[in-house]
Amino acid sequence: MEIKDIQPQLYKQFSTILQHGKLSHAYLFSGGFGSFELAIWLSQALFCENPENALPCGHCRSCRLVAQQEFTDLHIVEPDGQTIKTAQIRELTQVFNESGYEGNQQVLLIKEAEKMHPNAANALLKSIEEPETEIVVFLLTDNENMILQTIKSRTQIINFPKNVQYLQDFLEKNGILKTQAELLAEICNSTDKALELAQQSWFNEGLQRLQQFVKLLKTSADEAFLYLKELVEIFDDKEKQNQAFELLLQLFNQERMSQELLKTFQAIKMWKSNVRFESSLTFLVL
Known part of the structure; x- marks a missing residue:
């Protein structure tokens, strides 16, 4: 699945942002449809060894490791149980006081950001407000209303509309009956969730x-x-x-x-x- 197929308008928008060198240091991606894929693609752009017109080549060592979520300077955080704990964020903020292993750039990607404990969110604020190193933060959420206002006010909020037709076509190509694919496309926010339910x-x-x-x-x-x-x-x-x-x-x-x-x-x-x-x-x- 490529982000240009999942969210063509956002792909075009961020391609222009990258080409003009205008990527912000903190984003809140609201809505789950393609948000993780876009965050990974943007991370590839930041670390790519052979960028093509500022866009990631997708083939170099860095691009491959980012796609596999194994690149050293890409830090992905997700809930430990039902919450993202304060210790998870504080551990990373200490890492951000130093330069990255591969270069100066680092990326923090937080999945289900609405599950951050309030103390964890407050611990993150300083890194967003006063980054001591080159760091880009992507906060991903399906429920923007549960994100602290102090966090929202310090990020650029990008909305991810659900591409229902893409999801339905994807499911049918994966062997799901048309009538079932139509329903799953309406109630699910990701291809992974839809396939999981269908099975x-x-x-x-x-x-x-x-x-x-x-x-x-x-x-x-x-x-x-x-x-x-x-x-x-x-x-x-x-x-x-x-x-x-x-x-x-x-x-x-x-x-x-x-x-x-x-x-x-x-x-x-x-x-x-x-x-x-x-x-x-x-x-x-x-």
């Missing part, structure tokens, strides 16, 4: 049951109510239940069931307020 037996079984549930809602509320146990059985944890609601929204939209679509939004609010999954689904039937 899960529970997901495929769950999708079939949701499609049956939607059919029953159109013909018999009583039968739909009795069928709820089939859904509760397979969507048995929070993550799966979230996927169920996302799929229901798409299925109701496809069937132009506007009343059920609106009720699903209300059911999601109930579920997020700790109403049981089964009770939230019951609201759709009543």
Whole structure:
């Protein structure tokens, strides 16, 4: 997957930025579709041994190591469990007081940046505000609203719209049925997540049951109510239940069931307020 195919407009925008030498020292990439790929591509540009019009060649030793996430001066941080801990950031800020191993340039790439502990975010601020060495920071998030305002105000925020058609085409090329690819393209923010779901037996079984549930809602509320146990059985944890609601929204939209679509939004609010999954689904039937 190449960034110019995933996010063609952002590829063009950042190509121009690189060619004019105007890359900022800190970015917040908001929206997961292609953000990691762009950050890696920009890192390649910074470390490339044989740049072509300021763009990475993609073939030199540095470009290959960056693509493999094994380049010494590329530091990638992701959550340790549910959070990015303060110690993870402080350890790196000490590294940034020194020049890189390969040269002066270093890159810090933080995945799921919204999961930074507030103390970790504050520890990062100094490196962003007063970098003592040549460092570029990429913060990646699917939830910009959970990023501290002090961090946001010190970064350039770039939004990553989802390229639904690209994702659907990618899934179909990887053997996913068209109808399933359409749904996955709507509910997933990355090719990796979409493929992962498509390969899960529970997901495929769950999708079939949701499609049956939607059919029953159109013909018999009583039968739909009795069928709820089939859904509760397979969507048995929070993550799966979230996927169920996302799929229901798409299925109701496809069937132009506007009343059920609106009720699903209300059911999601109930579920997020700790109403049981089964009770939230019951609201759709009543």
